[in-house]
Amino acid sequence: MPTLAKPLPVKAELEDFLKLSGSSLLALSKEYGWSLNRPEMELAQKYFGKLGRPPSRGEMETIAQTWSEHCKHKTFSGPVKFTSGGRTERIPNLFKETIVKATRELDKKWCLSVFEDNAGVVEFGKGGKWALAFKAETHNHPCALEPYGGSETGVGGVIRDVLGVGLGAKPVLNTDIFCFAPPGLRENLPQSALAPERVLRGVVTGVRDYGNRMGIPTAAGAVCFDKGYMLNPLVFVGTVGIMPRKAVHKEVRPGDLIVCAGGRTGRDGIHGATFSSADIDEDSPASAVQIGHPLNEKRVLDAQLKARDRSLYRGVTDCGAGGFSSAIGELGAETGARVYLERAPLKDAAVLDWEIWVSESQERMIYAVPPGKLREFENVFAGEGCQTAVLGEFSGKRLCVTYNGKTVVDLDMEFLHGACPKIEKPAVWKPAKPRRAKLRKTGARFLEDMLANLNICSREFMIRQYDHEVQGGTVLKPLSGANGGPQDGCVIWPHAATGDTRDYCGFAAAHGINPAAGKIDPYEMALQCADEAMRGLACMGADVSRAALLDNFCWGSPENKTLMGALVLAARGCYDAAKAYQAPFISGKDSFYNQAKDARGRNLAIPCTLLVSAVAPVEDVRRTISSDLKRDGSALYILGATRDDIGPSVYREMTGISCNSLSKTDAAGNFALYKALAKAMGRGLVLSAHDCSQGGLAVCAAEMAFAGGIGAEIVLDAAPYEGPGLSPEMLLYSETSGRILLEVSPQDEKKFLAAMKGFAAARIGRTGGKELGFVWQGAPYLAADIERLRLRWQNGLVAALEGK
Amino acid sequence: MEIEVCLKPQFMDAGAAGAMHELNLAGEAEISAARTARIYSFSGDIPRARLGEIAGKLLCDPVTESWGFSPYLLPEKGWKRVEVRFKNSVTDPAGESVEEALAGKLPPGCRVRCADVYLFKTAAGAQKLERAVLDTLANELVCAVKVI
Numbered sequence: 043m044p045t046l047a048k049p050l051p052v053k054a055e056l057e058d059f060l061k062l063s064g065s066s067l068l069a070l071s072k073e074y075g076w077s078l079n080r081p082e083m084e085l086a087q088k089y090f091g092k093l094g095r096p097p098s099r100g101e102m103e104t105i106a107q108t109w110s111e112h113c114k115h116k117t118f119s120g121p122v123k124f125t126s127g128g129r130t131e132r133i134p135n136l137f138k139e140t141i142v143k144a145t146r147e148l149d150k151k152w153c154l155s156v157f158e159d160n161a162g163v164v165e166f167g168k169g170g171k172w173a174l175a176f177k178a179e180t181h182n183h184p185c186a187l188e189p190y191g192g193s194e195t196g197v198g199g200v201i202r203d204v205l206g207v208g209l210g211a212k213p214v215l216n217t218d219i220f221c222f223a224p225p226g227l228r229e230n231l232p233q234s235a236l237a238p239e240r241v242l243r244g245v246v247t248g249v250r251d252y253g254n255r256m257g258i259p260t261a262a263g264a265v266c267f268d269k270g271y272m273l274n275p276l277v278f279v280g281t282v283g284i285m286p287r288k289a290v291h292k293e294v295r296p297g298d299l300i301v302c303a304g305g306r307t308g309r310d311g312i313h314g315a316t317f318s319s320a321d322i323d324e325d326s327p328a329s330a331v332q333i334g335h336p337l338n339e340k341r342v343l344d345a346q347l348k349a350r351d352r353s354l355y356r357g358v359t360d361c362g363a364g365g366f367s368s369a370i371g372e373l374g375a376e377t378g379a380r381v382y383l384e385r386a387p388l389k390d391a392a393v394l395d396w397e398i399w400v401s402e403s404q405e406r407m408i409y410a411v412p413p414g415k416l417r418e419f420e421n422v423f424a425g426e427g428c429q430t431a432v433l434g435e436f437s438g439k440r441l442c443v444t445y446n447g448k449t450v451v452d453l454d455m456e457f458l459h460g461a462c463p464k465i466e467k468p469a470v471w472k473p474a475k476p477r478r479a480k481l482r483k484t485g486a487r488f489l490e491d492m493l494a495n496l497n498i499c500s501r502e503f504m505i506r507q508y509d510h511e512v513q514g515g516t517v518l519k520p521l522s523g524a525n526g527g528p529q530d531g532c533v534i535w536p537h538a539a540t541g542d543t544r545d546y547c548g549f550a551a552a553h554g555i556n557p558a559a560g561k562i563d564p565y566e567m568a569l570q571c572a573d574e575a576m577r578g579l580a581c582m583g584a585d586v587s588r589a590a591l592l593d594n595f596c597w598g599s600p601e602n603k604t605l606m607g608a609l610v611l612a613a614r615g616c617y618d619a620a621k622a623y624q625a626p627f628i629s630g631k632d633s634f635y636n637q638a639k640d641a642r643g644r645n646l647a648i649p650c651t652l653l654v655s656a657v658a659p660v661e662d663v664r665r666t667i668s669s670d671l672k673r674d675g676s677a678l679y680i681l682g683a684t685r686d687d688i689g690p691s692v693y694r695e696m697t698g699i700s701c702n703s704l705s706k707t708d709a710a711g712n713f714a715l716y717k718a719l720a721k722a723m724g725r726g727l728v729l730s731a732h733d734c735s736q737g738g739l740a741v742c743a744a745e746m747a748f749a750g751g752i753g754a755e756i757v758l759d760a761a762p763y764e765g766p767g768l769s770p771e772m773l774l775y776s777e778t779s780g781r782i783l784l785e786v787s788p789q790d791e792k793k794f795l796a797a798m799k800g801f802a803a804a805r806i807g808r809t810g811g812k813e814l815g816f817v818w819q820g821a822p823y824l825a826a827d828i829e830r831l832r833l834r835w836q837n838g839l840v841a842a843l844e845g846k
Numbered sequence: 847m848e849i850e851v852c853l854k855p856q857f858m859d860a861g862a863a864g865a866m867h868e869l870n871l872a873g874e875a876e877i878s879a880a881r882t883a884r885i886y887s888f889s890g891d892i893p894r895a896r897l898g899e900i901a902g903k904l905l906c907d908p909v910t911e912s913w914g915f916s917p918y919l920l921p922e923k924g925w926k927r928v929e930v931r932f933k934n935s936v937t938d939p940a941g942e943s944v945e946e947a948l949a950g951k952l953p954p955g956c957r958v959r960c961a962d963v964y965l966f967k968t969a970a971g972a973q974k975l976e977r978a979v980l981d982t983l984a985n986e987l988v989c990a991v992k993v994i
Contacts, residue, residue, distance in 0.1 A: 188985050240982065309935055331987060333932065335939035389937070404937070427946070845871060 059096040060087060076106035081463045089457055100396035100443060100450035107364035107400055108371060109462040111634055117600040117609075118632045121466040124610045126473075132466075133610065140613035141593055141627045144620035152588065153626055154290045160359060161207040161283070162628025163290050164590045166659065167547045172540060173287045174549060175211040177203045178219075178280035178592045178655050180633040184331050185277045189236065189244025194252035194334040195404055196279045201256060202360030204283035205343060206407065208290040209350045210358055211283025212539040213343070214513060215532070216253045218263040218279055218504075219553055219653055220245060221596075223272035224496055225842045230640040231272060239843055241275045248334075249279065250507040255336035256343070260508035261516050261532040262551045267496040268558070270649040273638035276596050278653050282551060284539035289350060292357035296377045296437050298410035300370055301355075303423050303430045304342040305335060305405035307365070307398050308389030338405040338428075345426035346407065354419040357410035365401045366433070367451075369408040371441060375459055378439040384446045385431050395445035410436055467600055471607030474562060478686065479701035481693070481771040486826040488696070489740055490834045492775075495692055498737045499838025500528065513538040517548060517663040518582055523670025525832055527749020530578035530733050535663040548663035552578025552656050557649040558690035562702045564608040564650055568615025569622075569707040573779040574735055575656035576623050580716035581731040581782060583667040583723045584658035591620060592655040593630035598637040598647025608650045616652075622709030625656065667723055669732035670749035671809050676729055677791055678754060678807040680739065681715055681798070682781035683762035684773055692737050693775035705765065705778060712780035715801050719782065722797040727790045734781040740774040740816070740824075742783050747814045748832035755815045756807035758823065770818040785809060847892060848916035849901040850963060852883035857910050865964055865983055874978035875970035883919040883963040885929070886944060890956035900951060905944070917994075919963050926968060926975055927994040930984045931961035 055070055062070065067083035078086070086105055090097045097105075107113060118137040123130060133139055145156055154173050155163035161177035181196025197216060204211050225239035236244075253260040258281070310332045349355060361369045366386070370379050383398045393401070411419050416432065423430045441458065443451035492498060505520045510532075518533035531552030537543050554574030560567035572591065580586050593616055598605045620627055637647035660666060685705035688694050694701055722728055730750070734742040739761065747754050758773040786794045795803065815825040853859050862880035869877050886905055888897065894915075906913040921927045932938045940960040948958070964983070968975060972993040984991050 188987050190985075191988060236985075237981070244985075305937075308937065310937055333937045333939060333988065335937060335942060337939070337943060 056099060056102070057096050060091050062087070074102070076102060077110060078106050079465070081465060082109055085461060085463050089461070098396070098450060100399050101453055103396050103400045104367045104371070104451050104453060105458065107367055108458050110363070112363045113368060114462055115632055116462060116464070117467065117634055118595070120464050122469050122606060122610060123466055124469040124607065126471040126607065136610060136613050140617040141630060144617045145626040145628065148620065148624060148626045150626050153590070153628060154287070155208065156626065156628045159207045160203040162590065162592065163207060164628060165287070166284060166549065167540065167545060171287055173285050173290050174657065175204050175207045175283040175285060176280065176590065176592060176655070176657050177207070177629050178217065178278055178594050178653065179203065179631055180594060180596060181277050181279065182274060182596060182633050182636055185241065185245055185275050186273065188331040189241045190248040191331050191333040193245040193248030193277050193279070194336070195332050196277055197249055197252040198334045198336065198339050198404055199360070199362050200279045200281045201258065201339065202362065202407065204281045205346060206358050206360035208285060208292055209355070210289065210346050211285035212347055213256070213258045213281050213283045214515065214536040214539050215262065215282040215534050215551060216258045216260040216280065217551060217553070217655065218249050218260055219265070219555060221266045221268065221271045221276035221557065221651060223269055224267050226845055227269060227272055230642050232639065232641045235273055238272060242843070245275065245277055246504045246507060252334055252336045254509040256340050257512050259510045259512050259516050261510035261520055261534070262553065264553050264555055265501055265504070266555055266557055268649055270646070273640060273646055274636040274648045276636070276648065276651055278594055280592070280655055282534070282549070282657060284536045294357040294373050294377055294410040294436050297413065298356055298436045299413055299416055300379060300381060300433045300435060301409045301411045301419065301430055302366070302386065302433055303345070303407050303409065303428055305338045305403055306387040306389045306429070307393065307401050307403045307406070309393055309397055309401060310403050312397060312401055332402070332404055334404050341426045341428040342405060342407055345423040345428045349419055349422045352418065352422070354415045354422065355409040355411045359408055361402070361406040361408060363402060365399065365403065366408070367400045371458065373408060373410060374436045374441065375455055377436040378455060379434060379436050379441055380438055381434040381443040383443060383450060385433050387429055387431050395448070395450045399443060399450060467606050468603045469606035469610050470603045471611055474702055477700055477702050478767065479688065479699040481688065481769055482697060484771060486824055489744065489824065489826055490831060492692060492696060492737055492741060493744060493831050493835040494838035494841070495696060496838065496842055497692055498741055498835070500836045501839065502526070502836060503839050503843070518666050518668055522668045523749035524751045525748055527670050527745050529669050530581040533582055533660050533663055533666045546662045546664055548660045549657055550579050550582045550584035550660050552582070554654040555651065556690060557651045559704060560608070560612070560650040560652065562689050562704045565611040565615040566704050566707060568612045568652055569619050569709055570779050571652050571654040572616070572619030572623060573707055573709060573712055574733065575654045576625065576713065576716060577733045577780070577782060579656055579658045580719050581667065581669065581733050582660070583665055583720070584660050586658055586713070586716045586720055587624065589623065589625040589656050589658040590628045591625050593627050594653040594655070595632040596636050596648060596651040597632070597634050600634050602647065605647060605650065612650065612652050619709055623713045665724070667728055667731050669730055669746050671746050671752040671754065671785055672729045672750060673787070674752060674810040676785045676787055676809045677805050678756060678809060679784045679786055679794070679803055680761050680781060680806050681719065681784065681801065681803050682712070682778070683764045683802050684739070684776050684781065685765045685778045686767040686772060687776045687778040688772070691775055691777045693771070707779045715780065718798055718801055722794055725793070725797065727786065727794045727797060728784050729787055730785040732783050734783055736777060738775040738777050739783065744814055744828070744831045746783060746785070748828045748835065752809050753811035753813045753828050754807055754809045755817065757817045759819060760804055760806040762802045762804050770816070770823050774816065847888050847894070847897055849886045849897060849905060849913055850883045850916045850918035851886070851901070851906045851911050851913045852881065852919050853910060854912050862964070866966070868982045869978055872978060872982050874981060875968055875975050877966045877968045879967035881919060881965040885916055885961040885963055887959045887961060888952070888956060890953050892953060892956060900948060904948065919965055921965055921994065924967055925965050926972065928964040928966065928975065928979055929961055929992045929994070930964070930979065931990050932959070932988060933990055936988045
């Protein structure tokens with residue numbers, strides 16, 4: 043098991059800091075859990091050498107967290123030397139030259155705050171009165187060690203991000219996306235690691251307990267299963283919030299008081315930020331894991347929104363990774379800050395001064411309060427039973443932290459925020475040789491098994507634990523239709539935040555994640571992820587021309603050149619996707635070092651994983667489209683052509699064939715298609731829509747059928763196909779992006795076809811009966827009872843968790 | 847001083863059923879019956895009668911639950927008692943909430959921590975049961991487990 047927190051500092055080591063050799067500095071960094079590398083330690087030594095004194099523990103802790111991968115994103119924002127196909131190029135800042143560049147070039151006027159605050163913010167609703175904030179975070183390392191505490195504090199953290207953007211937004215939606223190893227997997231599972239099913243149950247329970255108690259609906263998400271997540275589960279949590287447009291920006295002024303509110307500070311959560319810059323091993327700090335207290339955060343939320351509406355503060359941010367150190371350091375980056383740590387409310391008296399400074403105890407926010415408004419601010423918070431304390435003031439251009447008169451930190455802000463050395467990382471990529479395979483014939487039983495496959499089956503076990511109805515604005519729920527079928531995302535009508543029940547403007551949220559494609563081609567994975575998220579929005583009737591994206595990269599160690607090469611490709615894929623879909627990235631996060639040693643001592647990295655989250659307005663939520671079939675006798679249309687995309691498919695996983703076929707995503711073409719579809723939907727020409735993603739057309743049709751309790755007959759030959767390898771299995775199970783299956787009323791077919799003129803839209807069948815049948819070359823090819831399909835789909839995950 | 851609150855035997859203990867199911871699924875210790883209780887641990891000097899009053903009126907629902915000073919839920923022959931507590935360095939949100947709810951009724955500085963008690967009917971030895979609990983119901987990283 044991981045050991046407990048490191049023993050208290052050996053004073054002599056820091057007193058000798060200026061004399062230490064490079065290797066001793068590195069050893070010191072490891073000993074204290076700072077995760078600072080040698081050049082960073084040497085730079086700190088040089089800085090303190092100029093000051094003529096050794097650093098204090100608090101100063102080194104502050105530097106370590108400020109320069110951590112978690113806070114500084116030094117891999118993604120650092121220089122890269124990329125070699126591929128015999129060509130080498132230097133990229134000074136990968137993040138700026140891909141993700142940020144796309145957003146800058148798109149220059150959408152409705153983007154109000156991007157890459158500068160705790161979340162991305164875009165315009166929302168009519169009349170320019172409201173703004174929408176969106177953020178997705180990961181909490182992978184803590185969840186690997188303590189799934190319940192890790193996931194609930196992950197949820198708590200991302201909610202605070204939305205509370206801490208601008209002057210704060212009211213959270214109206216939580217999202218959750220997980221990557222786990224299959225339940226029951228024990229192959230080379232080290233004794234110190236938790237079993238996959240235990241991680242899954244713990245994570246779901248944590249998300250449930252925190253989100254439900256906060257009164258925020260958890261209504262959109264996804265789950266991926268892959269053996270590669272055995273030692274490092276991925277837990278993405280997101281929050282959408284609504285705020286008045288005038289609250290989008292904060293402005294801390296010299297003289298403002300530094301006020302903390304919420305939970306008290308304890309020894310918990312020491313080194314959470316620096317922990318993110320290291321692999322998980324048996325020495326991972328237990329103190330990096332915490333148990334959350336959602337009721338404390340709920341009180342902060344309620345009090346803050348009242349204080350915001352009375353203009354009682356000028357700035358706010360959350361105490362996340364790095365605690366006070368990070369929050370006060372960031373808010374006071376321009377003004378400087380003077381902090382008196384003895385004023386902080388503590389959980390117990392045994393906390394040391396530097397621990398108060400860096401502790402990541404949960405549910406704490408920092409506010410910049412004008413002195414004249416302090417009393418009213420305190421009264422508002424006290425009215426919600428929420429503790430506050432004035433820690434100091436923003437002033438002085440430096441960061442000066444004391445504890446009962448003793449200096450804990452005295453650092454130059456410019457050094458702290460601007461001096462972190464940039465270290466060029468080598469990156470290489472060698473594309474795999476293409477391998478195609480002949481597909482074997484399957485039958486109805488195979489389709490049933492596929493619906494029970496972990497990557498496709500119902501997430502009802504999780505969904506039903508979450509409160510997705512609270513706030514009364516969840517228009518499209520995770521399970522909808524007569525039989526509760528899967529949807530492509532959710533649609534929220536945030537009247538609980540706007541207080542306006544006459545304005546039916548809402549928003550849709552959807553996700554794209556495809557680690558299987560990333561194993562073949564990280565660039566294509568990025569395009570596919572963006573496409574899946576955009577397609578999800580299109581299926582629900584959202585305005586895709588106003589979509590905004592989030593990126594969340596989860597990778598192994600950036601010291602691995604091939605993984606760095608994959609990162610370069612995926613980031614470039616994001617750039618191309620954003621440009622093609624005219625959808626700017628507004629926020630994001632990366633998580634590296636998702637790797638650990640298995641029972642045989644092999645250091646295993648997770649599959650390179652990118653999550654793209656998308657949000658777009660729905661002009662009138664009453665016109666939301668769901669995926670369940672609505673009527674007998676409707677026409678079924680497929681948009682988009684099928685190609686050989688068996689490489690990352692569930693069909694390949696189930697049959698075990700050796701193949702890596704993955705076609706090029708036509709992002710620009712798909713975007714034009716989705717825009718045309720949005721117009722047709724706006725005219726009421728579509729009854730239901732569902733994206734063809736995992737499991738291909740067969741699974742998509744099955745889900746629509748059993749969700750509505752209505753069967754269908756589909757003529758496979760009628761579906762457009764491009765490229766070699768045409769076969770019924772290919773049409774059934776290939777996972778080509780850009781395809782949507784639609785239900786259209788017979789009387790609207792002409793208008794629908796006119797609306798889709800110039801796009802690949804083909805009538806492939808009709809609805810009716812209680813069976814799902816597929817026809818090939820004029821003869822029945824596959825037929826299955828939809829109720830039987832539904833039962834297999836519904837019980838897949840629970841059966842796996844029960845070891846059946 | 848510690849108070850234990852548990853469901854009266856005539857009420858179905860869903861928490862116990864869930865714990866038993868998880869342990870049996872893991873297959874490390876076969877459990878044939880289970881019961882649960884919650885411990886409220888009070889630091890500081892509180893008169894026993896005062897604590898009894900708090901337990902009976904505030905911590906326990908007298909219709910469905912009963913309470914007693916710890917150890918209250920005692921193992922009979924063939925049963926084992928397992929206590930799962932958060933380590934002291936770990937935030938205990940339930941304990942903090944109880945502390946706030948009882949503000950004014952407890953002496954200043956009195957702290958409350960909560961813990962779980964499980965009674966399992968099992969033939970498994972104490973060590974085996976402890977391992978099974980650590981693999982399913984508690985995490986060694988944040989919890990301490992004691993089998994009696």
